[in-house]
Amino acid sequence: MTAPASTFRIVGEVGREAEETVRGRLADRYARGVIDRDEVARVAALRLHTFEGNEAASEVFRRCCVTWQVDREAPITSHRPVVGPLFVTVKRLVRRLLRFQTEAQLSRQRDFNWNLLLVLRELLERERR
Amino acid sequence: MPRSVHQLVPNLAFGDAISQQALALRRMLRHMGLGSEIFAEHVDTQLTGEARSIRELRGHASGDTAVVYHFSIGSEVTDVYRLLPNPRVLVYHNITPPEFFRGVNAQVAALCARGRDELAALRAHATLALADSEFNRRELEALGFKRSSVFPIVLDPDRYAMRPIARLERPYRDGHVNFLHVGRLVPNKRIEDVLKVFYFYRRRINPDSRLFLVGIDTDMEIYAVALRQLIHDLGLSGIALVGRATQRELVTYYRLAHAYLCMSEHEGFCVPLLEAMHFGVPVIAYSAGAVPETLGGAGALVLRKDFPEIAELAGVVCEPGRVRESLIAAGRERVRAFLPESLQPRLQQIVDSIWP
Numbered sequence: 001m002t003a004p005a006s007t008f009r010i011v012g013e014v015g016r017e018a019e020e021t022v023r024g025r026l027a028d029r030y031a032r033g034v035i036d037r038d039e040v041a042r043v044a045a046l047r048l049h050t051f052e053g054n055e056a057a058s059e060v061f062r063r064c065c066v067t068w069q070v071d072r073e074a075p076i077t078s079h080r081p082v083v084g085p086l087f088v089t090v091k092r093l094v095r096r097l098l099r100f101q102t103e104a105q106l107s108r109q110r111d112f113n114w115n116l117l118l119v120l121r122e123l124l125e126r127e128r129r
Numbered sequence: 130m131p132r133s134v135h136q137l138v139p140n141l142a143f144g145d146a147i148s149q150q151a152l153a154l155r156r157m158l159r160h161m162g163l164g165s166e167i168f169a170e171h172v173d174t175q176l177t178g179e180a181r182s183i184r185e186l187r188g189h190a191s192g193d194t195a196v197v198y199h200f201s202i203g204s205e206v207t208d209v210y211r212l213l214p215n216p217r218v219l220v221y222h223n224i225t226p227p228e229f230f231r232g233v234n235a236q237v238a239a240l241c242a243r244g245r246d247e248l249a250a251l252r253a254h255a256t257l258a259l260a261d262s263e264f265n266r267r268e269l270e271a272l273g274f275k276r277s278s279v280f281p282i283v284l285d286p287d288r289y290a291m292r293p294i295a296r297l298e299r300p301y302r303d304g305h306v307n308f309l310h311v312g313r314l315v316p317n318k319r320i321e322d323v324l325k326v327f328y329f330y331r332r333r334i335n336p337d338s339r340l341f342l343v344g345i346d347t348d349m350e351i352y353a354v355a356l357r358q359l360i361h362d363l364g365l366s367g368i369a370l371v372g373r374a375t376q377r378e379l380v381t382y383y384r385l386a387h388a389y390l391c392m393s394e395h396e397g398f399c400v401p402l403l404e405a406m407h408f409g410v411p412v413i414a415y416s417a418g419a420v421p422e423t424l425g426g427a428g429a430l431v432l433r434k435d436f437p438e439i440a441e442l443a444g445v446v447c448e449p450g451r452v453r454e455s456l457i458a459a460g461r462e463r464v465r466a467f468l469p470e471s472l473q474p475r476l477q478q479i480v481d482s483i484w485p
Binding site for chain 2: 005006007008009010011012014017018021022025026029034035040043044046048049050051052055058059061062065066068072075077079114117118
Protein backbone atom coordinates (compact mmCIF):
# COMPACT_ATOMS: atom_id res chain seq x y z
CA MET A 1 0.00 0.00 0.00
CA THR A 2 1.44 3.41 -0.92
CA ALA A 3 1.41 6.33 1.50
CA PRO A 4 -1.14 9.06 0.67
CA ALA A 5 0.20 12.09 -1.22
CA SER A 6 1.62 14.69 1.13
CA THR A 7 -0.32 17.84 1.94
CA PHE A 8 2.83 19.94 1.74
CA ARG A 9 6.33 20.12 0.34
CA ILE A 10 9.51 21.34 2.00
CA VAL A 11 12.67 21.15 -0.06
CA GLY A 12 15.47 18.82 1.08
CA GLU A 13 16.05 16.23 3.76
CA VAL A 14 14.20 18.24 6.41
CA GLY A 15 11.13 18.04 4.19
CA ARG A 16 11.01 14.26 4.59
CA GLU A 17 11.65 14.65 8.31
CA ALA A 18 8.77 17.14 8.59
CA GLU A 19 6.44 14.89 6.61
CA GLU A 20 7.13 11.90 8.83
CA THR A 21 6.70 13.91 12.01
CA VAL A 22 3.45 15.51 10.85
CA ARG A 23 2.00 12.22 9.66
CA GLY A 24 2.96 10.42 12.88
CA ARG A 25 1.59 13.10 15.18
CA LEU A 26 -1.63 13.47 13.25
CA ALA A 27 -2.24 9.70 13.20
CA ASP A 28 -1.67 9.66 16.94
CA ARG A 29 -4.15 12.49 17.51
CA TYR A 30 -6.80 10.71 15.44
CA ALA A 31 -6.10 7.45 17.27
CA ARG A 32 -6.48 9.10 20.68
CA GLY A 33 -9.68 10.85 19.60
CA VAL A 34 -8.17 14.33 20.05
CA ILE A 35 -9.37 15.12 16.54
CA ASP A 36 -12.41 13.36 15.11
CA ARG A 37 -13.30 13.10 11.47
CA ASP A 38 -16.78 14.56 11.94
CA GLU A 39 -15.28 17.74 13.33
CA VAL A 40 -12.80 17.91 10.44
CA ALA A 41 -15.61 17.52 7.91
CA ARG A 42 -17.81 20.07 9.70
CA VAL A 43 -15.11 22.74 9.82
CA ALA A 44 -13.98 22.11 6.24
CA ALA A 45 -17.60 22.47 5.06
CA LEU A 46 -18.17 25.82 6.80
CA ARG A 47 -18.71 28.48 4.16
CA LEU A 48 -18.55 32.22 4.53
CA HIS A 49 -21.88 33.94 4.67
CA THR A 50 -21.37 36.70 2.11
CA PHE A 51 -24.23 38.50 0.37
CA GLU A 52 -25.86 37.16 -2.75
CA GLY A 53 -28.50 39.88 -3.16
CA ASN A 54 -28.92 42.30 -6.05
CA GLU A 55 -26.37 45.07 -6.55
CA ALA A 56 -28.37 47.85 -4.90
CA ALA A 57 -29.21 45.83 -1.78
CA SER A 58 -25.64 44.60 -1.65
CA GLU A 59 -24.34 48.18 -1.64
CA VAL A 60 -26.76 49.16 1.16
CA PHE A 61 -25.62 46.19 3.19
CA ARG A 62 -21.95 46.98 2.48
CA ARG A 63 -22.42 50.52 3.80
CA CYS A 64 -23.87 49.11 7.00
CA CYS A 65 -20.83 46.86 7.24
CA VAL A 66 -18.61 49.95 6.99
CA THR A 67 -20.16 51.75 9.93
CA TRP A 68 -21.36 49.09 12.39
CA GLN A 69 -18.11 49.15 14.36
CA VAL A 70 -18.70 52.49 16.07
CA ASP A 71 -15.77 52.07 18.45
CA ARG A 72 -13.24 51.64 15.65
CA GLU A 73 -10.86 54.55 15.94
CA ALA A 74 -9.65 56.30 12.83
CA PRO A 75 -5.88 56.81 12.76
CA ILE A 76 -4.71 60.26 13.81
CA THR A 77 -2.18 61.67 11.36
CA SER A 78 -1.04 65.05 10.13
CA HIS A 79 0.80 66.10 7.00
CA ARG A 80 1.97 69.41 8.51
CA PRO A 81 5.77 69.36 8.70
CA VAL A 82 6.48 71.13 11.99
CA VAL A 83 3.32 71.43 14.07
CA GLY A 84 1.87 68.14 12.78
CA PRO A 85 3.44 65.84 15.40
CA LEU A 86 2.25 68.20 18.15
CA PHE A 87 -1.33 68.14 16.79
CA VAL A 88 -1.22 64.37 16.64
CA THR A 89 0.00 64.09 20.23
CA VAL A 90 -2.68 66.48 21.51
CA LYS A 91 -5.45 64.71 19.61
CA ARG A 92 -4.31 61.33 20.89
CA LEU A 93 -4.25 62.65 24.44
CA VAL A 94 -7.76 64.08 24.14
CA ARG A 95 -9.00 60.80 22.72
CA ARG A 96 -7.42 58.88 25.59
CA LEU A 97 -8.93 61.22 28.17
CA LEU A 98 -12.41 60.89 26.73
CA ARG A 99 -12.25 57.16 26.13
CA PHE A 100 -13.37 56.09 29.63
CA GLN A 101 -16.57 58.11 29.21
CA THR A 102 -17.54 56.71 25.84
CA GLU A 103 -16.19 53.16 25.98
CA ALA A 104 -19.14 51.41 27.64
CA GLN A 105 -21.78 53.09 25.49
CA LEU A 106 -19.89 52.47 22.27
CA SER A 107 -19.39 48.85 23.18
CA ARG A 108 -23.15 48.39 23.73
CA GLN A 109 -23.91 50.15 20.49
CA ARG A 110 -21.39 47.97 18.67
CA ASP A 111 -23.02 44.76 19.96
CA PHE A 112 -26.43 46.05 18.95
CA ASN A 113 -25.18 46.99 15.47
CA TRP A 114 -23.52 43.61 14.98
CA ASN A 115 -26.72 41.71 15.76
CA LEU A 116 -28.75 44.07 13.64
CA LEU A 117 -26.34 43.54 10.76
CA LEU A 118 -26.88 39.79 10.83
CA VAL A 119 -30.66 40.26 10.97
CA LEU A 120 -30.55 42.75 8.10
CA ARG A 121 -28.60 40.34 5.91
CA GLU A 122 -31.05 37.56 6.70
CA LEU A 123 -34.05 39.79 5.84
CA LEU A 124 -32.52 41.04 2.59
CA GLU A 125 -31.69 37.51 1.55
CA ARG A 126 -35.15 36.25 2.45
CA GLU A 127 -36.66 39.01 0.34
CA ARG A 128 -34.43 38.00 -2.56
CA ARG A 129 -35.44 34.34 -2.22
CA MET B 130 19.54 65.43 -23.61
CA PRO B 131 19.95 62.87 -20.79
CA ARG B 132 17.55 59.96 -20.83
CA SER B 133 14.79 59.60 -18.28
CA VAL B 134 12.49 56.81 -17.16
CA HIS B 135 9.39 58.18 -15.47
CA GLN B 136 6.69 56.14 -13.78
CA LEU B 137 2.94 56.49 -13.89
CA VAL B 138 0.67 55.13 -11.13
CA PRO B 139 -3.04 55.74 -10.48
CA ASN B 140 -2.43 55.99 -6.71
CA LEU B 141 0.69 56.50 -4.70
CA ALA B 142 -0.36 55.10 -1.35
CA PHE B 143 1.56 54.47 1.84
CA GLY B 144 2.22 50.78 2.45
CA ASP B 145 0.83 49.71 -0.92
CA ALA B 146 3.07 47.19 -2.72
CA ILE B 147 2.85 48.85 -6.13
CA SER B 148 3.67 52.27 -4.68
CA GLN B 149 6.64 50.86 -2.80
CA GLN B 150 7.84 49.24 -6.01
CA ALA B 151 7.58 52.58 -7.84
CA LEU B 152 9.59 54.31 -5.11
CA ALA B 153 12.25 51.57 -5.10
CA LEU B 154 12.52 51.68 -8.90
CA ARG B 155 12.91 55.45 -8.85
CA ARG B 156 15.86 55.12 -6.45
CA MET B 157 17.45 52.44 -8.64
CA LEU B 158 16.90 54.39 -11.87
CA ARG B 159 18.42 57.52 -10.37
CA HIS B 160 21.33 55.42 -9.14
CA MET B 161 21.87 54.45 -12.79
CA GLY B 162 22.18 58.15 -13.66
CA LEU B 163 18.77 58.42 -15.30
CA GLY B 164 16.20 61.09 -14.61
CA SER B 165 13.21 59.55 -12.84
CA GLU B 166 9.98 60.97 -11.44
CA ILE B 167 6.69 59.43 -10.35
CA PHE B 168 3.42 60.83 -11.72
CA ALA B 169 0.22 59.91 -9.91
CA GLU B 170 -3.48 60.75 -10.00
CA HIS B 171 -3.90 60.46 -6.21
CA VAL B 172 -1.17 60.77 -3.60
CA ASP B 173 -1.44 59.81 0.09
CA THR B 174 -0.84 62.70 2.46
CA GLN B 175 2.08 60.72 3.96
CA LEU B 176 3.74 60.68 0.52
CA THR B 177 3.15 64.29 -0.45
CA GLY B 178 6.14 65.52 -2.43
CA GLU B 179 7.03 62.04 -3.68
CA ALA B 180 4.92 62.31 -6.84
CA ARG B 181 3.91 64.92 -9.39
CA SER B 182 0.52 65.45 -10.96
CA ILE B 183 -0.30 63.42 -14.07
CA ARG B 184 -1.05 66.67 -15.91
CA GLU B 185 2.66 67.56 -15.74
CA LEU B 186 3.54 64.42 -17.68
CA ARG B 187 2.45 66.09 -20.93
CA GLY B 188 5.55 68.29 -20.73
CA HIS B 189 7.77 65.21 -21.00
CA ALA B 190 6.76 64.00 -24.47
CA SER B 191 10.10 62.94 -25.92
CA GLY B 192 11.76 59.89 -27.41
CA ASP B 193 14.44 60.14 -24.72
CA THR B 194 11.91 59.79 -21.93
CA ALA B 195 10.34 56.40 -21.37
CA VAL B 196 7.18 56.08 -19.30
CA VAL B 197 6.57 53.03 -17.13
CA TYR B 198 2.91 52.43 -16.28
CA HIS B 199 2.14 50.31 -13.22
CA PHE B 200 -1.07 48.58 -14.16
CA SER B 201 -3.26 46.65 -11.74
CA ILE B 202 -6.92 47.64 -12.01
CA GLY B 203 -9.24 49.57 -14.33
CA SER B 204 -8.39 53.28 -14.16
CA GLU B 205 -8.74 56.56 -16.06
CA VAL B 206 -4.93 56.74 -16.04
CA THR B 207 -4.87 54.05 -18.72
CA ASP B 208 -6.21 56.58 -21.24
CA VAL B 209 -3.44 59.04 -20.34
CA TYR B 210 -0.84 56.29 -20.86
CA ARG B 211 -2.37 55.14 -24.13
CA LEU B 212 -2.06 58.59 -25.69
CA LEU B 213 1.57 59.21 -24.70
CA PRO B 214 4.01 59.52 -27.62
CA ASN B 215 6.97 58.33 -25.49
CA PRO B 216 8.51 54.85 -25.46
CA ARG B 217 6.17 53.02 -23.10
CA VAL B 218 6.65 50.15 -20.69
CA LEU B 219 3.71 48.43 -19.07
CA VAL B 220 4.25 46.77 -15.70
CA TYR B 221 1.55 44.25 -14.93
CA HIS B 222 0.93 43.60 -11.23
CA ASN B 223 -1.98 41.25 -11.83
CA ILE B 224 -5.70 41.74 -11.57
CA THR B 225 -7.70 39.50 -9.28
CA PRO B 226 -10.30 37.57 -11.28
CA PRO B 227 -13.70 39.25 -10.69
CA GLU B 228 -15.36 35.98 -9.61
CA PHE B 229 -13.61 36.25 -6.24
CA PHE B 230 -15.65 39.37 -5.42
CA ARG B 231 -19.04 37.81 -6.08
CA GLY B 232 -21.27 38.41 -3.06
CA VAL B 233 -18.75 40.87 -1.60
CA ASN B 234 -18.51 43.95 -3.82
CA ALA B 235 -20.04 44.17 -7.28
CA GLN B 236 -18.30 47.48 -8.04
CA VAL B 237 -14.85 46.07 -7.37
CA ALA B 238 -15.72 43.02 -9.45
CA ALA B 239 -16.72 45.33 -12.31
CA LEU B 240 -13.46 47.31 -11.96
CA CYS B 241 -11.42 44.11 -12.14
CA ALA B 242 -13.33 42.98 -15.22
CA ARG B 243 -12.76 46.41 -16.78
CA GLY B 244 -9.08 46.21 -15.89
CA ARG B 245 -8.72 42.90 -17.71
CA ASP B 246 -10.40 44.38 -20.81
CA GLU B 247 -8.15 47.46 -20.62
CA LEU B 248 -5.07 45.27 -20.30
CA ALA B 249 -5.94 43.35 -23.45
CA ALA B 250 -6.41 46.64 -25.30
CA LEU B 251 -2.93 47.81 -24.26
CA ARG B 252 -1.16 45.19 -26.37
CA ALA B 253 -0.37 47.71 -29.07
CA HIS B 254 0.71 50.39 -26.61
CA ALA B 255 3.78 48.89 -24.97
CA THR B 256 7.33 48.87 -26.28
CA LEU B 257 7.91 46.30 -23.57
CA ALA B 258 5.64 44.61 -21.02
CA LEU B 259 6.99 43.64 -17.63
CA ALA B 260 5.48 41.41 -14.97
CA ASP B 261 6.33 40.85 -11.29
CA SER B 262 6.35 37.12 -11.77
CA GLU B 263 6.38 34.44 -14.44
CA PHE B 264 2.76 33.74 -13.47
CA ASN B 265 1.84 37.31 -14.43
CA ARG B 266 4.03 37.24 -17.53
CA ARG B 267 2.20 34.17 -18.83
CA GLU B 268 -1.07 36.10 -18.54
CA LEU B 269 0.46 38.87 -20.66
CA GLU B 270 1.66 36.36 -23.22
CA ALA B 271 -1.78 34.74 -23.37
CA LEU B 272 -3.26 38.18 -24.08
CA GLY B 273 -0.91 38.60 -27.05
CA PHE B 274 1.81 40.88 -25.66
CA LYS B 275 4.76 40.25 -28.00
CA ARG B 276 7.68 41.42 -25.81
CA SER B 277 7.28 40.49 -22.18
CA SER B 278 9.75 39.91 -19.39
CA VAL B 279 9.86 39.44 -15.61
CA PHE B 280 11.11 42.03 -13.17
CA PRO B 281 10.19 41.10 -9.59
CA ILE B 282 9.23 43.25 -6.64
CA VAL B 283 12.25 44.89 -5.00
CA LEU B 284 12.70 44.34 -1.27
CA ASP B 285 14.24 47.45 0.23
CA PRO B 286 15.65 46.40 3.64
CA ASP B 287 15.90 50.04 4.76
CA ARG B 288 12.09 50.15 4.99
CA TYR B 289 12.19 47.57 7.76
CA ALA B 290 15.27 48.79 9.61
CA MET B 291 13.46 50.17 12.65
CA ARG B 292 12.92 49.16 16.23
CA PRO B 293 9.64 47.44 17.12
CA ILE B 294 7.13 49.30 19.28
CA ALA B 295 7.85 48.13 22.82
CA ARG B 296 4.36 48.79 24.26
CA LEU B 297 2.78 46.84 21.40
CA GLU B 298 5.29 44.01 21.61
CA ARG B 299 5.41 43.49 25.38
CA PRO B 300 1.99 41.90 26.01
CA TYR B 301 2.51 39.40 23.21
CA ARG B 302 5.92 38.22 24.42
CA ASP B 303 4.20 35.78 26.77
CA GLY B 304 5.35 32.41 25.51
CA HIS B 305 2.36 32.00 23.19
CA VAL B 306 2.89 30.95 19.59
CA ASN B 307 2.04 33.85 17.28
CA PHE B 308 0.84 33.27 13.72
CA LEU B 309 0.69 36.10 11.23
CA HIS B 310 -1.15 36.95 8.05
CA VAL B 311 -0.54 40.30 6.35
CA GLY B 312 -2.69 41.63 3.54
CA ARG B 313 -5.99 43.28 2.78
CA LEU B 314 -9.00 41.27 3.84
CA VAL B 315 -9.98 40.18 0.34
CA PRO B 316 -11.73 36.97 -0.69
CA ASN B 317 -8.93 35.65 -2.93
CA LYS B 318 -6.66 35.50 0.10
CA ARG B 319 -8.97 32.88 1.62
CA ILE B 320 -8.54 34.15 5.14
CA GLU B 321 -11.33 31.78 6.17
CA ASP B 322 -8.90 28.94 5.46
CA VAL B 323 -6.23 30.59 7.61
CA LEU B 324 -8.85 30.66 10.38
CA LYS B 325 -9.62 26.98 9.88
CA VAL B 326 -5.95 26.04 10.14
CA PHE B 327 -5.65 28.14 13.27
CA TYR B 328 -8.81 26.52 14.69
CA PHE B 329 -7.21 23.06 14.61
CA TYR B 330 -3.89 24.36 15.91
CA ARG B 331 -5.39 26.20 18.87
CA ARG B 332 -8.09 23.66 19.71
CA ARG B 333 -6.18 20.43 19.20
CA ILE B 334 -2.47 21.23 19.42
CA ASN B 335 -1.66 24.32 21.45
CA PRO B 336 -4.22 26.61 23.12
CA ASP B 337 -1.44 29.07 23.98
CA SER B 338 -1.46 30.60 20.55
CA ARG B 339 -2.84 33.55 18.67
CA LEU B 340 -3.30 34.78 15.13
CA PHE B 341 -2.66 38.32 13.95
CA LEU B 342 -4.58 39.39 10.86
CA VAL B 343 -2.96 42.62 9.71
CA GLY B 344 -4.72 44.41 6.87
CA ILE B 345 -7.55 46.74 6.01
CA ASP B 346 -11.02 45.77 4.82
CA THR B 347 -11.79 48.85 2.69
CA ASP B 348 -14.43 47.94 0.06
CA MET B 349 -14.41 44.39 1.45
CA GLU B 350 -16.56 45.07 4.50
CA ILE B 351 -19.06 42.32 3.66
CA TYR B 352 -16.21 39.83 3.55
CA ALA B 353 -14.82 41.15 6.85
CA VAL B 354 -18.22 40.75 8.53
CA ALA B 355 -18.48 37.20 7.15
CA LEU B 356 -15.03 36.43 8.59
CA ARG B 357 -16.09 37.75 11.99
CA GLN B 358 -19.17 35.56 11.86
CA LEU B 359 -17.02 32.54 11.01
CA ILE B 360 -14.78 33.30 14.00
CA HIS B 361 -17.92 33.40 16.12
CA ASP B 362 -19.33 30.18 14.62
CA LEU B 363 -16.04 28.39 15.25
CA GLY B 364 -16.05 29.66 18.82
CA LEU B 365 -12.51 30.82 18.18
CA SER B 366 -10.60 33.22 20.39
CA GLY B 367 -6.99 34.37 20.21
CA ILE B 368 -7.50 36.27 16.98
CA ALA B 369 -6.42 39.88 16.65
CA LEU B 370 -8.03 41.68 13.72
CA VAL B 371 -5.42 44.40 13.63
CA GLY B 372 -6.66 46.39 10.64
CA ARG B 373 -4.40 49.11 9.30
CA ALA B 374 -0.84 49.09 10.63
CA THR B 375 1.89 51.69 10.42
CA GLN B 376 5.27 50.57 9.12
CA ARG B 377 6.63 50.30 12.67
CA GLU B 378 3.59 48.33 13.80
CA LEU B 379 4.06 46.01 10.83
CA VAL B 380 7.71 45.49 11.77
CA THR B 381 6.59 44.72 15.34
CA TYR B 382 4.12 42.05 14.16
CA TYR B 383 6.74 40.41 11.96
CA ARG B 384 9.14 40.34 14.90
CA LEU B 385 6.46 38.76 17.10
CA ALA B 386 5.50 36.08 14.59
CA HIS B 387 6.64 32.46 14.87
CA ALA B 388 5.20 31.50 11.49
CA TYR B 389 3.49 33.16 8.55
CA LEU B 390 0.29 31.56 7.20
CA CYS B 391 -0.96 32.15 3.67
CA MET B 392 -3.87 30.20 2.17
CA SER B 393 -4.42 32.58 -0.77
CA GLU B 394 -5.76 31.16 -4.01
CA HIS B 395 -4.70 34.00 -6.26
CA GLU B 396 -1.50 36.04 -5.96
CA GLY B 397 0.45 37.88 -8.64
CA PHE B 398 3.52 38.02 -6.38
CA CYS B 399 2.68 38.21 -2.61
CA VAL B 400 5.07 40.70 -1.01
CA PRO B 401 4.34 39.62 2.62
CA LEU B 402 6.04 36.29 1.89
CA LEU B 403 9.25 38.18 1.14
CA GLU B 404 8.81 40.35 4.21
CA ALA B 405 8.29 37.30 6.42
CA MET B 406 11.42 35.64 5.03
CA HIS B 407 13.34 38.88 5.53
CA PHE B 408 12.37 38.83 9.23
CA GLY B 409 13.30 35.17 9.64
CA VAL B 410 9.68 34.06 9.95
CA PRO B 411 9.08 30.63 8.37
CA VAL B 412 6.35 30.64 5.73
CA ILE B 413 3.57 28.10 5.29
CA ALA B 414 1.76 28.99 2.06
CA TYR B 415 -0.75 27.37 -0.25
CA SER B 416 0.57 26.74 -3.74
CA ALA B 417 -1.45 29.08 -5.96
CA GLY B 418 -0.68 31.79 -8.51
CA ALA B 419 2.83 33.18 -8.11
CA VAL B 420 3.31 31.88 -4.55
CA PRO B 421 5.61 28.93 -5.44
CA GLU B 422 7.76 31.27 -7.56
CA THR B 423 8.06 33.89 -4.84
CA LEU B 424 8.88 31.29 -2.20
CA GLY B 425 11.41 29.62 -4.51
CA GLY B 426 11.51 26.51 -2.35
CA ALA B 427 12.24 28.50 0.80
CA GLY B 428 9.03 27.74 2.67
CA ALA B 429 6.52 25.01 3.35
CA LEU B 430 4.37 24.84 0.25
CA VAL B 431 0.87 23.54 0.93
CA LEU B 432 -0.46 21.38 -1.89
CA ARG B 433 -3.83 20.36 -0.49
CA LYS B 434 -6.02 22.12 2.07
CA ASP B 435 -6.19 19.46 4.74
CA PHE B 436 -6.64 21.77 7.72
CA PRO B 437 -5.65 19.44 10.60
CA GLU B 438 -2.53 18.39 8.72
CA ILE B 439 -1.55 21.99 7.96
CA ALA B 440 -2.09 22.80 11.64
CA GLU B 441 0.18 19.89 12.55
CA LEU B 442 2.77 21.21 10.10
CA ALA B 443 2.48 24.63 11.74
CA GLY B 444 3.24 22.94 15.06
CA VAL B 445 6.41 21.36 13.68
CA VAL B 446 7.51 24.61 12.02
CA CYS B 447 7.02 26.63 15.21
CA GLU B 448 8.99 24.40 17.54
CA PRO B 449 12.76 24.72 17.78
CA GLY B 450 14.50 22.20 15.59
CA ARG B 451 16.01 21.38 12.24
CA VAL B 452 12.85 22.04 10.22
CA ARG B 453 12.39 25.52 11.62
CA GLU B 454 16.06 26.47 11.36
CA SER B 455 16.27 25.19 7.81
CA LEU B 456 13.20 27.20 6.70
CA ILE B 457 14.50 30.37 8.34
CA ALA B 458 17.92 29.99 6.69
CA ALA B 459 16.37 29.21 3.30
CA GLY B 460 14.10 32.25 3.59
CA ARG B 461 16.96 34.60 4.41
CA GLU B 462 18.89 33.27 1.44
CA ARG B 463 15.84 33.60 -0.83
CA VAL B 464 15.23 37.30 -0.13
CA ARG B 465 18.74 38.17 -1.29
CA ALA B 466 17.53 37.69 -4.86
CA PHE B 467 15.07 40.58 -4.38
CA LEU B 468 17.45 43.14 -2.88
CA PRO B 469 18.10 46.30 -4.94
CA GLU B 470 21.76 45.41 -5.51
CA SER B 471 20.76 41.97 -6.85
CA LEU B 472 18.19 43.41 -9.24
CA GLN B 473 20.18 46.43 -10.46
CA PRO B 474 21.89 44.57 -13.38
CA ARG B 475 18.51 43.19 -14.51
CA LEU B 476 17.04 46.69 -14.45
CA GLN B 477 19.97 47.96 -16.53
CA GLN B 478 19.25 45.25 -19.14
CA ILE B 479 15.61 46.29 -19.26
CA VAL B 480 16.44 49.97 -19.66
CA ASP B 481 18.92 49.11 -22.43
CA SER B 482 16.21 47.16 -24.23
CA ILE B 483 13.91 50.20 -24.32
CA TRP B 484 16.43 52.04 -26.51
CA PRO B 485 18.19 49.23 -28.42
